[in-house]
Amino acid sequence: MALYRILLRSLRRSSPLSPTISAYSSTSSCCTDSLLHHQQQQLNHNFISVRSFAFSSAEEAAAERRRRKRRLRIEPPLHALRRDPSAPRPRPDPNAPRLPDSTSALVGPRLNLHNRVQSLVRAGDLDGASATARHAVFSNTRPTVFTCNAIMAAMYRAGRHDDAIALFTFFFKQSNIVPNIVSYNVLINTHCDAGRVDTGIEIYHHILANAPFSPSPVTYRHLTKGLVDAGRISDAIDFLREMLNKGHGADSLVYNILIGGFLNLGNLERANELFDELRERCLVYDGVVHATFMDWYWKQEKDTEAMESYRNLLDRQFKMSPVTCNTLLEVLLKYDKKAEASALFHQMLDNHTPPNFQAVNSDTFNIMVNECFRLGKISEAIEVFRKAGTQPKSKPFAMDAAGYNNIMGKFCEHGLVSEAEKLFGEMSTKSVIPDMNSYRILIDSYLKEDRMDDVVQFFNKMVVESGLRYNVTYCNKVLDELVKKGKVEEAAEILGRMGERDVKPAATHYEIVISALCKEGKLDKGRDLLGQMVRNGIVSPPTLRDFVSETFEKEGRKDEVDRLFAMRVGPVAGMPPRYSPAPRNFAGMPPSSPLSRTVGGMQPSSPMPQTFGGMQPSSPAPPTVADRLPSSPAPSTEGQVAAGFRY
Structure with a gap:
């Protein structure tokens, strides 16, 4: 800065003496100005870099303060938007409509309930899933709307509309x-x-008026499909126009339903419009719209038009989802277009680049594998099952249980159980x-081939080791087959292990096995299973009670089962029993411990009777559950496992 002032003073004192000197001085002044400008920029740069958090003047600082105040008035800080915790909560509006659960409600015990219901649905036990969800309504863990929708949709898929x-x-x-909206969609569907399409339309108007x-x-898809199936395609067109007027986008599947309806009526012109x-x-x-046209053209034996529609779709180079491509594969294979189907399958494998894009799913492989089995090409089915894309970015598909189950079932149908x-x-x-x-799949194949040892092994894996929730009806079937084939003891052992799980066996399981044990004269094992049944809180059916009482009465041992039937031990059926710990005194020791008999190193002279509130009991304590149990020798290790004893 000092150099800059010195140069300015020298320039001010200088005066023009001659034209030459003037020209020289003007030239030198230009050079000096450029030099001074460069130095000024460097000085300003150094000044800014050193004082990066200051202002060049007081006016600039004041302007910045005013700007910040204006910004705070327009955009207040987050803490200013929060409600004062000490202030009273505003009263909720009683007229405000209640909103359905969001996904944030699906946590903790409610998520566990949802997973339990879904497990029962996957196991095929829809009645058990329905009962679990219904009972949860009256508990502290009420089901979310997602749990209710899951069991409703499962009932719909099973054809149980009522x-x-x-x-x-x-x-x-x-x-x-x-x-x-999913709940209403399931109901409308x-x-x-x-x-009952008119009932579905009434529900639709109820949504518009009250929801x-x-x-x-999806709502319009269900309604248009129902109207087209009922032969009311003009009403379906009205719903299409209403969907567009309400601001919804043009849904391809709604158009596809209407196009398919007009094609089935033979109105190709309206479908093209x-x-x-x-x-x-x-x-x-x-692209499923093209599949609809292709299917109709091939039904009319118009192969040229069908292939032209297919090539038109491929020329557009859409990035199609696996569901759309699977529909195209099914149509191509249905009309023996194996070369085109194989090319589409390989293209899907090449486009499969997860996690960016999922081009195939297990249904894709199932379609191609089933076609190989239909043609008798079993070795080729294995190759198709393990195929992957050939492009550098493509990745092999991670097969799920549904894909394995499909090919295992096909192997078992063709008698190749070893491959399965x-x-x-x-x-x-x-x-x-x-x-x-x-x-x-494997248990049914073993039953068909009378391989009962393998049935016992896999049935034990399914209901005991896997931790899966089993289907009650299917378990009844397997236990009944084991009993018929002379595997009663094995069935009793498996049932005893099932009783140790959190989800207890059904009463029908016990009825099948206990009845078979009594018929074969194995009363001790039957009594042990009956004791486990009572301890688990499972109510025995009247038929089982009468049969067991009659059988034990013939052997002179009716008192044993009568005392078991009179017991009231364990919680409700289907829940794990709760065992109370051993009673303890104030010192924290069990009564049987030697240390618990002394207090402060002193031995009591006589046992003190228990009192309640300082009052002596007027009558002796009632007999405990252990006192009412029938006397019998301690079971062996195998008997303990079969009877489900806990230690």
């Missing part, structure tokens, strides 16, 4: 759980499939957990 409607009434009308949300495109309208509204649409066993063993090496269907 049960699905009854569950909707129970959960959302009687139990005061708020439904979401159920009514439409049952032929705090709008119908979704809807297809052109879809392409005008959507640059990218679902190899695939079952491979599942553990691929980190795939077998489900109930995996075990059922």
Whole structure:
């Protein structure tokens, strides 16, 4: 800065003497100005870098303060938006509509309940899943709307429409759980499939009038499909227009349903008009529409038009989902277009680049594997099952249990149980957990081939070792087959281990095995299982009670089972028993401990009677559960396992 001032003073004192000197001085002044400008920029740069948090003047600092104040008035800090914790909560509006559960409600015990219901659904025990969800309504852990929707959808998929409607009434009308749009969609779909389309339309109008949300495109899919199936395609067109007028986008599947309806009526012109309208509204649409046209063309024996529609879809180079491609594969294989189906399958494998894009799923492999088995090409089916993409970025598909179950079932259908066993063993090496269907496929094959030892082994794995929730009806079937084939003791041993699990066996399981043990004269094992049944709080059926009483009475041992039937031990059926710990005194020692008999090193002269509130008991204590148990020798290790004893 000092150099800059010195140069300025020297320039001010200088005066022009001659033109030459003037020219020289002007030239030198230009050079000096450029030098001074460069030095000034360097000085300013150094000044800014050193004083990065200051202002060049007081006015600039004041302007910055005013700007910050204005910003705080417009955008207050987060702590200013929070409610004062000491202030009283505002009273909720009683007229505000209740909203359905969000996904944040699916945590803790409610998530455990949801997983338990889903496990029963996957095991095929829909009645057990329904009972679990219904009972939870009256407990502290009420089911979320997602749990209710899961069991309703499972009932719908099983074709139990009346049960699905009854569950909707129970959960959302009687139990005061708020439904979401998925709940209404399942209900509408159920009514439409049952032929009650008008009821589905009434539910749709109820959503518009009362629900705090709008119908979704899935709602219009169900309604249009129901109307088309009922022969009311003009009403379905009205719902399409209403969907578009309400601001929903052009849904490809709604258009596809209407196009399929017009094609089935032979109105190709109207179907093409809807297809052109879809392409005008959507640059990218679902390729399933082309599959609908292809199927109709091949039914009319118009191979050229069908292949032209397929090539038109491929030329657009859409990134199609696995569901769309699977539909195309099914149509191509249905009309013996194996080369095109194989090319599409390999293209899907090449496009499979997870996690960026999922191009295939287990259904894709199931379609191709089933086609190989249909043609008798079993070795080729294995190759297809293990195929992967050839592109550098493509990755092999991580097969799930559904894919393994499909090919294992096909092997068992063709009598190749050993191949199915190899695939079952491979599942553990691929980190795939077998489900109930995996075990059922092999157990059914063993029963068919009368391999009862293998049945015992896999049935024990399924109900004891795997930790899966088993299907009660299927377990009854297997236990009954074991009893018929002379494997009563093995069935009793497995049933005893099942009784040690958290989810207890059903009363029908005990009835099958205990009745068989009594018929064979193995009363001790039958009594042990009956004791386990009572301890687990499972109510014995009247038929079992009468049969066991009659059998033991013939042997002169009726008192043993009468005392068991008179016991009231354990919680309700289906829940694990709760065992109370041994009673302890104030010193924390069990009564049987030698140290508990002394207090402060003194030995009491006589046992002190127990009192309650300082009062002596007027009558002796009632006999305990152990006193009422029938006297019998201690069972062996095998008997303890079979009877389910806990130590």
